[in-house]
Amino acid sequence: MSDASLLREKGYSHNVVHEFDRRNLVRGFVLKGGKPTLLLIAEENLGSPESLLDLPVLESLLGSSSITYEDGVVDGLSLVSQSKVEQVILDESVFDRECIYLKTAGRNSAVELNPEDLRKVLADLGFDSESDRPKLIPYDFGYAAAGEMTRHRVISGIQPSGDMTLGNYLGAIINWKKQIEQYDENFFFLADLHSLTVLPDPADLRDRIRQTVMTLVACGLDLDKAVLFRQSDLGGYHAQLGWIFSCLTPEGRLEQMTQFKDKSQKQQVVGTGLKTYPILMAADIALYQATLVPVGDDQRQHLELCREIVRRFNHRYGYAMPVPKADIPKVLARVKSLTDGIKKMSKSDENRDGCVYLLDSPDEISRKMKRAKTDSDPTLRFDEENRPEVTNLLSMFKVLSGRDSEPDAAIEAHFEGKGAGGLKKN
């Protein structure tokens, strides 16, 4: 049985393709040493099979120091279904990709698959990382070089592009504060070079830099435990690494960025910087050899690109920097506008009623909340797809009342019979 026929049999949607993007290729190796193991690893993390064997991390994962491996193309999933392997090590970084390709044995073709489906197929085949004796070992090989997982160097930035919103706070700042308490090395910066992409007035920009610093301090960012700096004060270094990274980034990748698509529509003249923004962002992170980046969901795609660029750099020039991980809130990773549940709450939004600004007075916040868009259904339910506005308000309540670990049903029950009016009062 081949991987393709296995996926067909299991009913997982996939395509068989003959031309595929190697960056999205997942290579399979059979490792022998202790238990026969299938290793599924993203091509970019591989380096060479020889260097893979040198990885002490692999030895420790297998609990064995003498590993041999079967090279060549391995029809990976089908080996699992034939019970020829007893455990699977899965490179977690495959989940950064929108799609992956599993090369099929003996042919120059690959199975195109959604990464989440790979996890489901493995679970269906009895390989589950949740069981007592896990047979599925998830590991992020792209990140492995960063060393011990319990230590992190944290970095994140904010553009001084307007008054800070509740979106900035809940998407990012709240996590910055948590990281400061947990890790020793924390760097945060005012991304003023990034904000030049929308051509701000110079005097406004200077004022906003000052105001953003003051707001961050007012949010409780403890500057005894973190470094806060202005990006342009070290701009030469950021720009230099950005240039090197730009040489490693296919132009087409930049056009896929949704933020570029959104922001370029609002500009009369689209500057090149708006497009290359994610490259500078990758440099901002890699320059400091940071490992953890607390950001909101809108930056997920940029972080994914940053990880790709760093892997490519390490692969081409030798290891120099860890592949950073994004730290994105589990609840309310993307705060939506109060007036439009499809749009993200944004400091540069012209409609100020859509945003809760951190410097708004309590009266102003209450006025905006009262006018927030909801729908005609008086029963309050979390339903992102069909009721984005109500879901946004319920999620805000959930996080701001410190009940984010509770199930959605508990929050819905809290508002039973109170309708949107009751929710807005909270």
Ligand code: AQP
């Ligand atoms: N609505 C949001 N929900 C969750 N997180 C958000 N962030 C921004 N808006 C939301 C997070 O805030 C951090 C700083 O953002 P930024 O200043 O670097 O740029 P941005 O993501 O483009 O934020 P804005 O507010 O929308 O700015 P403008 O209007 O200038 O584009 C990031 O971690 C971001 O994810």
